[in-house]
Amino acid sequence: MDTSPIRKIIHIDMDAFYASIEQRDRPELRGKPVVVGGSPHSRGVVATCSYEARPFGIHSAMASHEAYKRCPQAVFVRGNMQKYREVSKGIMDIFYEITDLVEPLSLDEAYLDVTENKLGYPSATYVAREIKKRIKEKTGLNASAGVSYNKFLAKIASDYDKPDGLTVVTPEKAPAFIRELPIGDFRGVGKSTKEKFLEMGVHTGSDLLSWSEEDLVRIFHKRGHTFYNNSRGIDEREVNPYRERKSMGRETTLPHNISEYEDMLPIVKDLLQQVLSRLQADRIRVKCVVLKVKFYDFKQITRRTTLDDPTDDQEVLLAALGEQLEHIASLGREVRLLGVTTSDFHGAGDAAGGRGKVYKTTRYEQLRLF
Template sequence: MEKEQTTPLRKIIHIDMDAFYASIEQRDHPEYRGRPIVVGGGPEGRGGVVATASYEARKFGIRSAMPSKRAQQLCPDAIFIRPRFDAYREASRKIREIFRRYTDLIEPLSLDEAYLDVTTDKQNIGSAIEIAKLIKQAIRDELQLTASAGVSVNKFVAKIASDMQKPDGLTFIGPSAVESFMEKLPVEKFFGVGKVTADKMKRMGLFTGADLKKLSEADLVQHFGKTGRFYYRIVRGIDERPVEPHRETKSLSAEDTFPYDLTTLEEMNGELDKISQVVHERLLKYGLKGRTITLKIKYSDFRQITRNQSFPYPLNDLPTIRATAKQLLAATDPEDKKIRLLGVGLSNFHDPPPPPPGHAAQLELF
């Protein structure tokens, strides 16, 4: 068994803005307040994708990454608004200025959420709960927005805690409560557990952290690969990951597993349009541009391949992402093949040295 954490307990805050984009739209446009707002692509034509929705819209079951056409079906009165990323980035900048009043150890995860390590804070307040309250109040007073906060001794628990009393929540999970908290946590709330893994766990009779805790580390690794080591430690309240102010995002992607196998190029390209739009909106949300576009394909027999194309310059525009994904797909001769999953991603976010004159984009197939 691995040696358990012996370093002093940290004070970690996870701040997560409440329906960030939609709340900014409602703040800036009084006529939207109290109404179901959907920020993202509209439902017209092929339809876009929901980036976020106001709490009034979420009551109808509308959620992020949902097709806008489906959102309109769930709530015909929903108001669809195109994102204003400049406004969201400006609000995010001001929020981080508030964070910096208390600590420089800030790890942004996106425009609307971040980890803060306040083990030692600039104002010598000493209490992470008090700092979280002050941050929430400053965001409300200065930006007319609300945030939810989770406070605990590590990143994992703080992030889960911030989601427990939304909106405008503040949840503290103290050191003595962490392990019992993890035991009660549903498996689908664990890092890296998507729908497929959650279903696998439940078929094994694993429904909560307490169930996972019954398995040895070797058993967890056998069933779930290297992530099993993380499950083994985190269910015991051990998460030693530091808050990283300069954490690099190495890739960003989206994928979809289909309810039936795709067999025509028209179906495949239609799905790539939707997935590419999700990737595009996430790139804008994180303020990223990448030089490598990757296509992921999983066939009905679970065979999986990737194809990618690198460019000599960083990009994040939707037409290029869509067109490149379709070109990479066409190069695999997809007609009449049964495809159960497609994914699109961008990576290589650092600007390279200027390319030599006449340099063309490289197409890598492997």
């Protein structure tokens, strides 16, 4: 069991965020399977879907045409990122009403350290209920919350009883909770890692407990330490309110293949504008811009340009992308996806750093944490 200082961590995850916003704003969509992203006969991908669509096996990152095959009656909706960002900002404002130790992971989820909180409540469960209540009142949307003493368990708990769930994993309940956990739910276990574990006869947390740290490190290298610790309820990562963004990008799957420079350049320019709108709002300049290209045969390449000085000038960055695009066009190959990513940030966004506070408690005080 974890012997590090006990914290009160909440992981908030909005339920089917984009789809729920669309159903909120368009009453005719309520109760129907809604797919956000792409269209029935396009090459787009599903960004998210409503809970009514999930019994059909639809999930995020699925090809839109596959989602249509599984559920022809689904309603496909184009996403509105500006609207989603505005709703997200309102939700994040609620988090900061509770604590300054907020670590956003995306528009619709975040960790909060509420060991000490602005409400003055000793119970993290009570704080989580209050957060869910305020989100519902302000946005009309449901959120699920996981409450525990570390980030690993809080995140898993938030997904345990969706939608509109609240799951608490106390230090006393953690061992039994982890033993029953499917191996695919463990942090860092993707598709290939899950297959490897199943080959090893590891199906649950209980099975994982039987493996030594030495053997797990031998098989999975650095991740072996994480698997060993998580299976014992150990995760010493703190909630970091200053998570530094390393890059920002946008990409789009094209409705049909193109190969001409004149056809690709306007698309790349639009993607760059989308990225710059976020960067300029945060007063961030960049030194590196990357062009991503996926060809008709799904082969993918990236081309990176590093500038001498950081900039947020669209013309400068577009010129760099244009040079890379000319090379792509000279290949004469059909392109199905284009993307633009910026990195090596300078300015307001690159000074982030620091760590959350550490709070020590006695065993008696643990009883009041949850």
